[in-house]
Amino acid sequence: MLDTSETGGPAVRRRWFALLLRDRFACAAAVVLVLVALRHPGAAPGRRSGDRSESARSGPSSLQSPHEFSGGQRQRIKIAWALTLGPEVIVCDEPVSAPDLSVQAQVLNLLCDLRDELGLSYVFISHDVSLVWHLADRVAVMYLGEIVESGPTEEVYERPRHPYTEALLSAAPSPAAGRGPRRQRIVLTGELPSPTDPPSGCRFRTRRPRVRDLCAETVPAPPPGTPLHGAACHFPLEEASAA
Template sequence: MTPDANQNPPAQPLLEVKGLKMHFPVREGLFLRAKRSNRAVDGLDLSLATGETLGLVGESGCGKSTLGKCIVRLYRPSAGQILFQGRDLAHAKGAALKAQRRHLQMIFQDPVESLNARHTVADIVAEPLVIHGIGDAHSRQRKVRELLDRVGLPANAAERFPFEFSGGQRQRIGIARAIALGPRLIVCDEPVSALDVSIQSQVLNLLLELQHDLGLSYLFIAHNLAVVKHVSDRVAIMYLGKIVELADAEEIYRNPRHPYTRALISAIPEPDPLRSAHKQRIVLSGDVPSPINPPSGCAFHPRCPHATDRCKHEAPALRALASTEAAPGAATTASPHHLSCHYDL
């Protein structure tokens, strides 16, 4: 059947990751030969639309931060594609990579380590402008003042040093640096996990405000599912270098399908004591396997209460599930629910 000529084609994703792998060599022995690899990211697929926030959740060591650093090309991937605005960045270099980096920025977890203690705030925020040759000294000074005002810092902050600020203020400096070039995508690597709880909501609200005003897209990396639910349109659950579940935020909290996702959601603190008393906590047995020597078959099977012999020998693919009925009053799921499991539990 010929497609309707008046029907608009689906929009191309801003970011599309296909079969991405990041294997770090493990050097051993007298001659430090690399006989094994740390499979931090091991064949991962995901996409991100313009203006969308995709939350990425998983235990420490599952490869979340490594994935983020691959996307902004702080790491060069071992294999796979990183299609950003239709261009493959996985193996780009030189001028081609620099041109795309204007549109890709990162907010780091620790604002103490990510800000140069020897530079003033003005130098830190203006550095992206200097590297890309944007404006002269006077226009960059004016731009720095505008950026500091945008993130809620006074103009006199420009001549001070990072150690003179609180943790939340330092993270605002990092955010100002990230938006200096007018990017389209920002990778937020646990941007509030190092902050006091009272400050976290302020920084999250700032990120949401900037997204609305500047048309930003976020890959929001975190281990706190409650925080991710607050800011994300979709949520991807990562385990040992792979995505095991992906769905709209409301859907994945209302109807988690993977045993790992269910365990993570059961660990979210419940503020209501009455509801907390009746909440069933799912405690996983064992530890996260080593990415140097991952289990055969499904990587989660040593900790899964539903594992079978098939799980031990056959790795499940990430597949789209049949649509489910929405809960009363809930919005219909806009994107497919994807699951990496042999069984629809």
């Protein structure tokens, strides 16, 4: 991630970062947002100028009212609005959650094209394992609000080291994204703990089949940062299988 603590404060952060939220109606709630995003895509300050990739590939006509937009049009409005400040990083919260699969594919392809054309980086938040496989260079898996595994996407998908990651991948269509290894379905047992009152030690220990005393006594170290692959687990899967 970019460290903007010494490069201008909030004003710089607003230019470097943009949000692409799940709620497609939030960006189309007022006509003025649509007009600004579509009529003046390059007017806002930023290091890039121009038409912001034709305002996210020519969204709806600015004469339309927000309630008249289709799901795909709202998605493109949202993307165009996120691009107006010329950000370096866009945080995407379930950006392709539309029920129509054709709309999902269009939005995903548009995000990939914009990434290549504008040099963007995405923080892509999703529950769809196949989409993450398709888009991400690195992946971080979260459980109860904490990252339990991170690493290059190919390594995490092919050789998961945390048991939660393994169970998560086993629930995805097999093989995930058409390229991953086939896996036997793993069904987690036990009650999901409360994030506000997690178990002692490892948060996942109440749902892991094989637990040792250390799991309840000590919080595992967080996974290493880029470019390494690791897991917040006292007994990662590869080491556990070797033992």
